[in-house]
Amino acid sequence: MLHPVVLSGGSGTRLWPLSRQNQPKQFLSLIGDHSLFQETVLRASRLPGVQPPVTVCSDDHRFMVGEQLQGVGIGNGGILLEPMARNTAPAIALAALHVAAGDPDGLMLVMPADHLIEDEAAFREAVASARRLAEAGWLVTFGIRPDYAETGYGYILRGEPLDEAGFRVARFVEKPDLPTAERYLAEGTYAWNSGMFLFQARRYLEELATHAPAIAAAAREAHARAHTDLDFTRVDAQAFAASPSDSIDYAVMEKTDRAAVVPVSCGWSDIGSWSSLWSVAQRDEDGNRHEGDVISVDTRGSLVRASERRMIATIGVEDLVIIDTADATLVARKDRVQDVKTIVDRLKADGRTEHLFHRKVYRPWGSYDSIGVGERFQVKKIVVKPGAALSLQKHAHRAEHWIVVSGVAEVTCDERVFDLHENESTYIPQGSTHRLRNNGADPVVLIEVQSGGYLGEDDIVRLEDVYGRS
Amino acid sequence: MLHPVVLSGGSGTRLWPLSRQNQPKQFLSLIGDHSLFQETVLRASRLPGVQPPVTVCSDDHRFMVGEQLQGVGIGNGGILLEPMARNTAPAIALAALHVAAGDPDGLMLVMPADHLIEDEAAFREAVASARRLAEAGWLVTFGIRPDYAETGYGYILRGEPLDEAGFRVARFVEKPDLPTAERYLAEGTYAWNSGMFLFQARRYLEELATHAPAIAAAAREAHARAHTDLDFTRVDAQAFAASPSDSIDYAVMEKTDRAAVVPVSCGWSDIGSWSSLWSVAQRDEDGNRHEGDVISVDTRGSLVRASERRMIATIGVEDLVIIDTADATLVARKDRVQDVKTIVDRLKADGRTEHLFHRKVYRPWGSYDSIGVGERFQVKKIVVKPGAALSLQKHAHRAEHWIVVSGVAEVTCDERVFDLHENESTYIPQGSTHRLRNNGADPVVLIEVQSGGYLGEDDIVRLEDVYGRS
Missing domain, CATH: 3.90.550.10 (Spore Coat Polysaccharide Biosynthesis Protein SpsA; Chain A)
Known part of the structure; x- marks a missing residue:
């Protein structure tokens, strides 16, 4: 076999x-x-x-x-x-x-x-x-x-x-x-x-x-x-x-x-670089490979990749690689893409995170995407897969507001366990023990608004976790 | 005089x-x-x-x-x-x-x-x-x-x-x-x-x-x-x-x-183009003008402008104009920037809006920024200036959830008028007459989560407006 x-x-x-x-x-x-x-x-x-x-x-x-x-x-x-x-x-x-x-x-x-x-x-x-x-x-x-x-x-x-x-x-x-x-x-x-x-x-x-x-x-x-x-x-x-x-x-x-x-x-x-991806990809008659929402004028020999809900316009450029993501955009000459390593090294040296994570993060229960951050708030779009549950957890420094956009979420907040339907919202006070669960057959899409003085991912105490992370 | x-x-x-x-x-x-x-x-x-x-x-x-x-x-x-x-x-x-x-x-x-x-x-x-x-x-x-x-x-x-x-x-x-x-x-x-x-x-x-x-x-x-x-x-x-x-x-x-x-x-x-902005701006020893979060390697003669909370990395490029905004990025050869007109014409022809509005929109009472959009939801960050008020309004097709991040908002929702403080939230059901007002001395920052099947800006009936827009 x-x-x-x-x-x-x-x-x-x-x-x-x-x-x-x-x-x-x-x-x-x-x-x-x-x-x-x-x-x-x-x-x-x-x-x-x-x-x-x-x-x-x-x-x-x-x-x-x-x-x-x-x-x-x-x-x-x-x-x-x-x-x-x-x-x-x-x-x-x-x-x-x-x-x-x-x-x-x-x-x-x-x-x-x-x-x-x-x-x-x-x-x-x-x-x-x-x-x-x-x-x-x-x-x-x-x-x-x-x-x-x-x-x-x-x-x-x-x-x-x-x-x-x-x-x-x-x-x-x-x-x-x-x-x-x-x-x-x-x-x-x-x-x-x-x-x-x-x-x-x-x-x-x-x-x-x-x-x-x-x-x-x-x-x-x-x-x-x-x-x-x-x-x-x-x-x-x-x-x-x-x-x-x-x-x-x-x-x-x-x-x-x-x-x-x-x-x-x-x-x-082995697609070892952006230029090798360009060379194996199907290209248009100007030698361009476009992915996503791209408008180009007099552009040749380029790989241009727009990210979700953002457009890229190019004018008069040649042999470029343009890669857009939610938090970072690369513009490089196609024959210099091996120097992406230099950029990544600089991000490491500066203690940044753009080489480690995307804005959208996958978890065993689904995913979250930090769609907006500002002083004292962060907004996340959370998707919970059918049958999945986040850990039972609490936060020392932040309160959370949950608004269900689609699906039905089962919410635990201290002693209470209740269902939250489309258009409904609830509030998780700072320090409360809480959990989100999806008992339905469709994904739960939920907007979470965090508010508080400290909103880091490390402000979490996991009390129970079905994925062995507690 | x-x-x-x-x-x-x-x-x-x-x-x-x-x-x-x-x-x-x-x-x-x-x-x-x-x-x-x-x-x-x-x-x-x-x-x-x-x-x-x-x-x-x-x-x-x-x-x-x-x-x-x-x-x-x-x-x-x-x-x-x-x-x-x-x-x-x-x-x-x-x-x-x-x-x-x-x-x-x-x-x-x-x-x-x-x-x-x-x-x-x-x-x-x-x-x-x-x-x-x-x-x-x-x-x-x-x-x-x-x-x-x-x-x-x-x-x-x-x-x-x-x-x-x-x-x-x-x-x-x-x-x-x-x-x-x-x-x-x-x-x-x-x-x-x-x-x-x-x-x-x-x-x-x-x-x-x-x-x-x-x-x-x-x-x-x-x-x-x-x-x-x-x-x-x-x-x-x-x-x-x-x-x-x-x-x-x-x-x-x-x-x-x-x-x-x-x-x-x-x-x-008269700063008639991006190249004329580059030519009047102060530039570094490589002839670059960088604004915002830019990391560049072997880049020369370029104008690179990152937008808020996004970074741009450039490698081996020369004489480019790279302008990033929340919803669109331009990458153009510096001597071809007059063709921005061609891009704008194409946006018009395609019935798009990236030439009309930014994602962040100024209003007489402050501003809103559509920080996240998806099926059946939209998330806006709303800032209401001290002393300002939105119009008294209602929406036929959407419900709204408001979470106050900072300041104190006075909320009108049908017959009720009440204050909403930091970390507090409220729900405006579809069809309810509502208004947001800031009676305080500091700006009110609020996250609005809209949910519903239709979320266009034109789903608004203004019943009263201090700015003469009703």
Whole structure:
């Protein structure tokens, strides 16, 4: 059986201001309606004889993973939470242990959550080829046939053919300089290292035990002492912390003598920057990609993305990336977008938060969006999912006013529990114990007006929480 | 006595998205804390022997004029409302009639409300010179000594000297082509037509009666039948409508034989575009002018203006204008900003409103800002000035919830009248007659949450209004 394993641990900010630490690239809808994570699990779900996906992610993103999996409705083979980042070798080991526990001969298709694949048929064919090799005990990596001399990726040199589609790996090579990349491109025997793999879970664990025993031992211990928290598998933090941090390439693939490569041309991109998103996106006859409410005059070669309820107008500009969000707008020359890192570093240095959070924040029970802030007040739009409840909580410094816009909210305020319907409002005095719950079938949309001298998110005492956050 | 007359009828959108039809350029704080209108009246107020300013503006802007005059606290010599735009000759005629009624020998210093003057000492000196000529019966225009070959302005050729500072006007010339403008610059006897004038009110009316009798008659009739509305003088619309539409230049200055020009170099700019604002603004060593929360990397020669509670990051860009507002952002090449007109035309054609209003709207009683809109709800932040009251009103389609954030609001809701204090809230059911009033000494800040199926501004029945709007 084939188990897709989605590595969703990344927290990159190369697509800032759209990507933030608490909502990295894989959870964004960059092309089309689904996020890259959703595209990844959907693509895997359409493979023949496939099981529900296993996801490895950080604790911070667990509710987003859960919600995005629910959103596409293809089931869930397990969500494994990494207590800390330890690179890909330990993360894949956790997934391998999880898969092997239920399916001792199980095959794993390992995929980063944030890659784009445009030619799904070619991808499926490559997976079928890789599967045959994996069933024969090979650890297969997918090599992307280069279509230009990229210097930002590692390369794989293929060796002797193993069958009509696969080759033994001759060697992995680091990111080359431009003349070397040009030679690789010309020679035709090199492929980009995509970070996608297919192998038996058991075989991976064997090779890991041989070549990186400390990682294998730490992962095994962390997995053995895992516990379940709602839909999530929390591996043991102390045991996992003992693992060396290493990539699957260094720890296993470069060392094993059973590494194979299946070269493929499948319209692959890791969307490592705004310019690479522009280059893979459909563009109009002026070379522009517009998303949202954009009016442009004499504009060429640009990626312009307006945010909700805001418009962007451009005049006479060329080769720009313009990305608007609720709290920050980026205007960059397209060939300079790697310097987004400089901006993010500056935000960090200044103790700001625009690289960490969006204005709209996802929670296990739904979401809130801080639509207005001023002296002594904050207004939030709160959406509570059907069947969900916020924690039972109280605030020392603020009072809250709730107005229901749609749905029916069950309100707890100290001893009283009552329903609040559309157009109705209530008042939660400072210090009162309160909770919001949605017992209905439709989302509850509610406007919360906070008033008081201190309105920080940390003024909260959680007394009870169905999501284990109290 | 010298009466400043401020022409504030413009509703240009050349500084879109910051300027909107209901808040044109003259009311914006483009450089410093005061608006151009306020700078204009303040500059005039510092002249010797000067009376409070007379303002001519459109009905739409009357409360903004009133509020901005109050904001600088220099008194008010009258606010004359033009029922419709009829260009400068009739507008100045209304002001002349207003001035002459109270001061038969009064002098008028006519100034557009939206010009910048950096060298106030030079301006004062020119006014003193012009005043001497005006007292001798001359109609004096201020000619700006050109410092480059501008093709966007009309020019004035000076004739024989009248005294050490002024000259008889030899002729007015239309906007020249570039070679002609270069010749004008080289010859040194041409000056830009600034649109500023100084003359006796009586003399202007005499010349107008001679050279444009229809305008003189219509203005006289409209003024004679004017009535007072709060602080405003409403001239008769029907009478004023009968006036031909013409500029003071065509109607009077080019025809009279008593036109004089006082050339002056006073750092004058009409800020006709974003690029001209950039060129007059103080800039950093990279040639950038930043306003608000801007982080820039390798950015040069650009004007970047962030709006409240939003940041703009720029990377590797040059010679751009980036103007952010609550609902629209402009990104334009600095030498293409005249095409803002194309964007505004497209907004008009599409039946949009981003060229008409800002999200924050000024009212005679204060302001409101639509901070959040969604299906079935709208959230507004409302500020009611001390002593002010909204109209007594009702809505057919929406309910309103009011939460007081600061100050004390007096609420009328059908038969009940009660005070609402900080942190308190109330509910105005659909169809109820209601009013908000601020009897206190501090502004009332209030969050209004509207809920209902239709939330348009036109769902309002005004039953009573202290500002004459019912």
